[in-house]
Amino acid sequence: MHAIRHHAFGGPEVLVYEEVPEPEPGPGQLRIATRAAGVHLLDTVFRNGAKDSPYPLPALPAIPGREAAGIVDAVGEGVDASWIGRRAVAHLGFASGGYAEKAVRDVASVHEIPEGVGFGEAVAMIGTGRTALMILGVGPVTAEDTVIVPAAAGGLGTLLVQAAKNAGAYVVGLAGGPGKVRQVAANGADAAVDYRAADWTSVLDKALDGREATLLYDSVGGEVGRAAFDRLGFGGRMIVFGWSAGTATEATVEDIVGRGLTVTGALGPKLLERLGGLRALEERSLAELAAGRLRPAVHTFALAETAEAHRALENRGTTGKVVLIP
Numbered sequence: 001m002h003a004i005r006h007h008a009f010g011g012p013e014v015l016v017y018e019e020v021p022e023p024e025p026g027p028g029q030l031r032i033a034t035r036a037a038g039v040h041l042l043d044t045v046f047r048n049g050a051k052d053s054p055y056p057l058p059a060l061p062a063i064p065g066r067e068a069a070g071i072v073d074a075v076g077e078g079v080d081a082s083w084i085g086r087r088a089v090a091h092l093g094f095a096s097g098g099y100a101e102k103a104v105r106d107v108a109s110v111h112e113i114p115e116g117v118g119f120g121e122a123v124a125m126i127g128t129g130r131t132a133l134m135i136l137g138v139g140p141v142t143a144e145d146t147v148i149v150p151a152a153a154g155g156l157g158t159l160l161v162q163a164a165k166n167a168g169a170y171v172v173g174l175a176g177g178p179g180k181v182r183q184v185a186a187n188g189a190d191a192a193v194d195y196r197a198a199d200w201t202s203v204l205d206k207a208l209d210g211r212e213a214t215l216l217y218d219s220v221g222g223e224v225g226r227a228a229f230d231r232l233g234f235g236g237r238m239i240v241f242g243w244s245a246g247t248a249t250e251a252t253v254e255d256i257v258g259r260g261l262t263v264t265g266a267l268g269p270k271l272l273e274r275l276g277g278l279r280a281l282e283e284r285s286l287a288e289l290a291a292g293r294l295r296p297a298v299h300t301f302a303l304a305e306t307a308e309a310h311r312a313l314e315n316r317g318t319t320g321k322v323v324l325i326p
Contacts, residue, residue, distance in 0.1 A: 002326070003100035004306045007061045009049025012310040015099075017303065020063070023097065023104045025076035030083050030107050032090065036119035037098040038067030038127055039301075039309055039322035041244075046096070047310065055094060065098020065324075067091055067127045068105075069119040079107050087113040089122040091130075091282065099306055101326045111282060114290035121289055124155060124296035124321035129285030130278065131241070131267075132159040132294070137275045138266040139215060139239035143168030146211045148204075148228045150220040151244065152189060153180035155321035158297045160217050161189050166293060169215075172207050174200075174224060176316060183297065183319050195224050204231065212236070218249055225249030234260050241266040298323050 001022050006014040025031045043064045045053050058064075069089035075081055090105040097103045113122045135156070141147060147164045151157045152173025164171045165188045172191045173184035184192035191207030193200055204227070212233025218225045222245025229238060229249050238261060243249065256263055275281060288294040297320025301309040305324075312318050 001101040002303065003063050004065075004303065004324075005061045005063050006047055009047065009057070009060075012047070012307040012314075014047065015064075015307040015310060017306070020100070022102055023100075025074055025079070025104045027077040028079060028106055028108070029076040029104050030072050030079050030088070030110060031074040031102055031104045032068050032070040032088055032110075033073040033102055034068050034098070034100060034326050035070040036068070036123045037065050037100070037103075037303070037324040037326070038123040039306075039313060039324060040066055040127060041313065042066070044310055044314055058096060063097045063100050065092065065096050065100070065103070066094070067123045068098040068103040069113060069122040069126070070103075072110075073102070075107075076104075083107070083110075087119070087122075089113050089119075089126045089286075091126050091278070099303065099324060101303070109279070111286055114286055117286070117289055120298040120300060120321075120323045120325075121296055122286065123323055124298055125285040125289045125294070126282055128155040128296060128321050129159060129289065129294065130281035132156055132163065133281050133284055133288075134275060135160065135217060135239055135241055135266045136163055138264050139217065139237055141167045141169050141215060145169040145214045146208065147171045147215045147217070148174065148213045148231065149189070149217050150174045150195070150224050150228055152184045152187075152192070153297075153319045154219075155296060156219060156241075157184075157217075158187055158320055159294050161187050162294050164215075165189070170211065172204065172213075174204070174220075174228065180319055187297070195227075201227050204228075215239070217241070219244060221245045221248045226251075229255075232259065232261055236261050238263045239266050240264070296321050300325050 173189035219242040221243025
């Protein structure tokens with residue numbers, strides 16, 4: 001079979017499309033003939049070999065990829081043979097192996113894909129979808145909210161905009177560049193603002209139209225995060241789940257206490273426990289997709305073009321969830 005491997009840490013160019021042996025499912029495992037594989041920003045951290053990574057780096061050579069969907073074509077000892085031929089999706093954990101034509105996973109971590117759901121959508125929801133539900137569990141949204149979503153054209157941002165609109169909130173999405181702004185508007189945001197424009201904060205104020213934001217979903221940080229933070233009214237909430245700008249949004253205790261704000265982190269094992277664990281979030285995520293309440297945006301690349309997919313993701317040249325097609 002073909003897979004993407006890297007034999008050294010480094011830039012996207014270390015990702016090589018090559019032939020490798022097929023993996024065989026062990027006891028309690030099944031094998032998925034992959035139709036779609038998810039790409040996560042964390043994959044680029046593992047590829048780079050970053051010394052400050054909060055997670056252990058893979059042994060080399062490594063096949064990256066933490067999410068896979070496809071058709072079950074083999075099962076290991078102790079696994080019901082009725083799985084063969086079924087459409088399945090799984091988060092592969094830190095063991096990776098998703099950037100390949102076939103991947104194995106413990107059956108306990110695999111979900112059957114609901115009818116009417118595509119492979120790319122399933123891959124998006126098994127990882128990004130469950131994270132969106134974690135964030136919404138920490139920062140629930142109501143019809144009374146005025147919500148700002150930075151990175152609103154990304155995989156998470158797309159789902160958060162949808163969830164906020166489903167709840168009846170007024171939603172302002174921030175995105176970088178005209179194309180992404182058009183996508184945010186098409187996704188249902190009440191206003192879409194290009195934070196790369198010189199006068200974007202004035203445009204943001206016009207979009208708010210006299211409203212004070214009550215809820216900020218911040219994964220960007222830096223100057224964009226701070227500008228959005230400054231538009232939270234008294235008693236507003238800020239939910240933090242990253243800082244893609246490289247630095248977290250700067251805010252002092254005086255900022256927070258003086259304005260009666262609540263700032264909450266939305267990731268971590270303790271939170272997962274409170275929300276029922278990963279599998280429960282994955283099941284809910286797939287159910288939301290099957291019901292049509294949440295629909296991920298998917299940006300596809302051929303498996304052989306994985307290096308270009310990583311390059312585009314790191315340069316913010318993608319929208320929605322990046323998915324590889326073998």
